[in-house]
Amino acid sequence: MKPVGLIYDPIFAEHDLGPGQPECPERLISILNALASFREDDRFIWVEPPEAQVKDIARVHDPAYIDWVCDTCAKGGSYYPALEGTLVPESYPAALKAAGAVILACDRVRSGEWGGGFAIVRPPGHHAVHNSAMGFCIFNNIAIGAKYLLEVKDVKSILIVDFDVHHGNGTQDAFYSDGRVAFFSTHQFPHYPGTGSKKETGVGEGSGATLNAPLQSGSDDGEMLLAFADQLIPWAEKRKPEIFLISAGFDAHSDDPLSALQVSTEGYRHIGQLLKAFADKHCQGRWVATLEGGYNLTALGASVKAFLEGMVEDG
Numbered sequence: 001m002k003p004v005g006l007i008y009d010p011i012f013a014e015h016d017l018g019p020g021q022p023e024c025p026e027r028l029i030s031i032l033n034a035l036a037s038f039r040e041d042d043r044f045i046w047v048e049p050p051e052a053q054v055k056d057i058a059r060v061h062d063p064a065y066i067d068w069v070c071d072t073c074a075k076g077g078s079y080y081p082a083l084e085g086t087l088v089p090e091s092y093p094a095a096l097k098a099a100g101a102v103i104l105a106c107d108r109v110r111s112g113e114w115g116g117g118f119a120i121v122r123p124p125g126h127h128a129v130h131n132s133a134m135g136f137c138i139f140n141n142i143a144i145g146a147k148y149l150l151e152v153k154d155v156k157s158i159l160i161v162d163f164d165v166h167h168g169n170g171t172q173d174a175f176y177s178d179g180r181v182a183f184f185s186t187h188q189f190p191h192y193p194g195t196g197s198k199k200e201t202g203v204g205e206g207s208g209a210t211l212n213a214p215l216q217s218g219s220d221d222g223e224m225l226l227a228f229a230d231q232l233i234p235w236a237e238k239r240k241p242e243i244f245l246i247s248a249g250f251d252a253h254s255d256d257p258l259s260a261l262q263v264s265t266e267g268y269r270h271i272g273q274l275l276k277a278f279a280d281k282h283c284q285g286r287w288v289a290t291l292e293g294g295y296n297l298t299a300l301g302a303s304v305k306a307f308l309e310g311m312v313e314d315g
């Protein structure tokens, strides 16, 4: 069986939004501790990522915004309201490596070297839009990975599933008129950032390529899994994706401080099993996941571990 790449770099824990912020470096310690047994497990291979190049970031973001991030981080210490946090000098190389981690995983999975890849990164990415940071996100890591596959690796059709409790507005925006990328999101609704209604389905060549499955406050494992089984799978099968990208946020957990959904740690194992079965059946087993949210430091590590165990089970 091909290994699953786990991509991590210590710089991800040096990016710091400031005191009291839920999107904190300790999140990564929770995950690394929970995944300690995976260090000796030959189903996984641990790799440090390269920095993404500016041209990779610029497939999604305005070059003037990229320059602004670079300059502002170098000065350090500035609070940026849309980000809801502070940029420090380490934030820029961390953001470049977070995008680089997703590109690396896409590359290795596309080439067939890895069966799958999980980028254990900060900052997260799915709220970041063309010309701005947003909601703890600087560069849209998964959108940058998808653009790399489309424009460098000649992939024709991609599926992105986002199960973070917040709608992946930046990712939706990046591909809203692009029929090559199907975007499906489950999220608490209404909730931050306010987008993600069922009425948002894409425009132009992207018409029908966006599918939002909003979940009411209090929804649990059953409702989340039903959204995948009843809405995602019949829709995504028809789109014939060559590779499956996943924005994996774990803030729908019942213990998470930023949401009112009730997904359990075991629920994330079932999500992993369901998504892996889809990847095996429709995408030659090719999947890449990247870390988005998840803010309860106990639940986060356990949920990531359960999800990854679901993703490596034999169908």
Ligand SMILES: [Zn+2]
Residues within 6 Å of the ligand: 164, 165, 166, 249, 251, 292, 293, 294
């Ligand atoms: Zn979130």
